[in-house]
Amino acid sequence: MSQIDHDKYRKLLKIQQNNALLKTSQAVLGWDQEVMMPKGGIEWRARQLGFLAGLAHERSTTPEIGKLLQECEQDQTLTSAPRSVHGTNLRMWRREYDKATKLPVSLVKEIAETRSLAQSAWSEAKDKSDFSIFLPFLEKNLELSKREAECYGAPEGGELWDALADNYEPGANAKEISEIFGPLRDRLAALIQEVQEKGSAPDTSFLDVAVPISRQDKFGRLVLESMGYDFNHGRLDESSHPFTQSFSPADVRITTRYQETNFLDALGSTMHEGGHALYEQGLPMETAGTPASEAISLGIHESQSRLWENMVGRSRSFWQWSTPLVHDILGSGLTPYDSEAFYRGSNRVQASLIRVEADETTYNLHIMIRFELELRLFRGTLEAKDLPCAWNKLYQSLLGVKVPNDAKGCLQDIHWALGIFGYFPTYTLGNLYAAQFFAKAEEDLGCMDDAFAKGQFKTLLAWLREKIHRQGSRFFPGELCEQVTGRKLSSDAFFSYLEKKVRETHGI
Ligand code: ZN
DSSP, X not given: OOGGGOHHHHHHHHHHHHHHHHHHHHHHHHHHHHHTOOGGGHHHHHHHHHHHHHHHHHHHSOHHHHHHHHHHHTOHHHHSOTTSHHHHHHHHHHHHHHHHHHSOHHHHHHHHHHHHHHHHHHHXXXXXXXXXXXXXXXHHHHHHHHHHHHHHOOOTTOOHHHHHXXXXXXXXXXXXXXXXXXXXXXXXXXXXXXHHHHOOOOOOGGGGSOOOHHHHXXXXXXXXXXXXXXXXXXXXXXXXXXXXXXXXXXXXXXXXXXXXXXXXXXXXHHHHHHHHHHHHHHSOGGGTTSGGGSOOOHHHHHHHHHIIIIIITTSHHHHHHHHHHIIIIIOGGGTTOOHHHHHHHTTOOOOOSOGGGOOTTTHHHHHHHHHHHHHHHHHTSSOGGGHHHHHHHHIIXXXXXXXXXXXXXXXXXXXXXXXXOSOTHHHHHHHHHHHHHHHHHHHHHOOOHHHHHTTOOHHHHHHHHHHTGGGTTSSOHHHHHHHHHSSOOOSHHHHHHHHHHHHHHHTO
């Protein structure tokens, strides 16, 4: 009998595949809510989603899964090849099952209730720029998240925060992240200071040119097709917050948003989500509905979006290819600008207050500030009430900007209101993975500038498919990085890529 014909495994596989059908059906309703649903449908939709969420939780925590997992794990023929499809599935199913069953139902309920209250308090606090409204909820969210982390348990040699980070980035821990972020933080701060003192700011006046949305949409679709996004297995729509939603590798949808001016905003969002979608479309269809065909982490996911958005979309060669198309499709308002102008303007460095509006260089400092503060809150070396003061100090010292009020300071992000801790670093980890992968791709394939300048991105995509997308969840992020690049993750590739570009575009 072959390993995969194993009875117990087949039974478990069937249960898990059905659960995946249920969860991806939920996702269809979620996508519809963001993109298509009329406003008045919200109450019924909330009931539909609530019902399905309860069903999904019940089905994924049934003791039958635990029993079958245990039986499969005792079978040497199933566990002897940990990177095989069944080895990967058993390992990841075990993780999911343990996480889902370790939290007592009473805590899950308390968390859900508190988070919904915290979210509305945060929203009011942000509107009024009054931190005191949010403070009691932040304290409660922290307490609940610590209890949640205690249920999972800190990894050996690690700390509580790690248990939460592991939900988003399997195997991640504060110690290793700090070791990677530390040197990068100093180098970035120095580079930004140099830009402020000696750099000449690129002209970004093309961002004021109005471009009809239908033209931006046409251009975005052309770029997506050139990247290799498959419209037979996807679609592009508009929503207020751009996102990617996959139901299976055969149906991966993205959204973007448009404004009349600043065509770069929509282009950046479209390429970013396009990068996420290429990862999802590249996962193996033959194992769809199991971890062998699932993205491994948020950091690796973000590496794919950032690679296309920044390493491709803000490169000189990309603009050499796309500038004639920009002139042709986006209209005569942009014809005075050549490819160099777009290249320089799209890479402008400017320290600012708001993370989601930050450029590629300053962005990571916004993340590091949040990471540091979160750790201090978790370790008990910072009290929640002192958060605004600590926040403002770090913005002043690292980015050189003065925070005028808490709405533009520590109340700007929704994450802590939703009780999401351990998440922020995945954004920067994504940037670092992206650069390390890209450097390795160039090592393997040679310089891709000439191909990019002709709008040819297929070789790069084929490389990403083989090395990253097809791997699904076979490797944890750190292992995947070593497997693909031969090295542990560091910030070296990212910093040298960025420094070269910043110096070129700012004349320093
Ligand atoms: Zn993203």
